[in-house]
Amino acid sequence: MKWLILLHVLGATIWAGGHLILSIGFLPKALKEKNIRVILDFEKQYELVGIPALLLQVITGFWMASIYIPFDDWFSLATSHHAYLWIKIVLLLSTIGFAIHARLFIVPNLTVEKLPSLAFHIIVATVLAVSFVITGLSFRFTYF
Numbered sequence: 001m002k003w004l005i006l007l008h009v010l011g012a013t014i015w016a017g018g019h020l021i022l023s024i025g026f027l028p029k030a031l032k033e034k035n036i037r038v039i040l041d042f043e044k045q046y047e048l049v050g051i052p053a054l055l056l057q058v059i060t061g062f063w064m065a066s067i068y069i070p071f072d073d074w075f076s077l078a079t080s081h082h083a084y085l086w087i088k089i090v091l092l093l094s095t096i097g098f099a100i101h102a103r104l105f106i107v108p109n110l111t112v113e114k115l116p117s118l119a120f121h122i123i124v125a126t127v128l129a130v131s132f133v134i135t136g137l138s139f140r141f142t143y144f
Contacts, residue, residue, distance in 0.1 A: 014053035084139040
């Protein structure tokens, strides 16, 4: 179980950390310079590790959830762990939805004029990523 948690946390570190770096380090520069290449160049490099990290989190997350909460009980909200599980599932579905929308409707036709729309997606993805971390900590240690 410890290695499962370690892999999950490593994936979360890469996923949330990458989004924080993008939001704090690269996005302001891209907006200031009105330069979409800043974002696209970061994304091109980050996707090589970011997408596998997210997949690792999904696999290890569902695996750990099945250990902590039997699948038959997933549809209950009997304990805080059940609520945290559903919060993480909603965060995952929201992340996937925003990623699909950005990939299909924003990035292919990205222009300087559409950069604020991409910035909005980046900020939301970052908030979702950090929310994953907070919820995961809460699941493990009952913080919130």
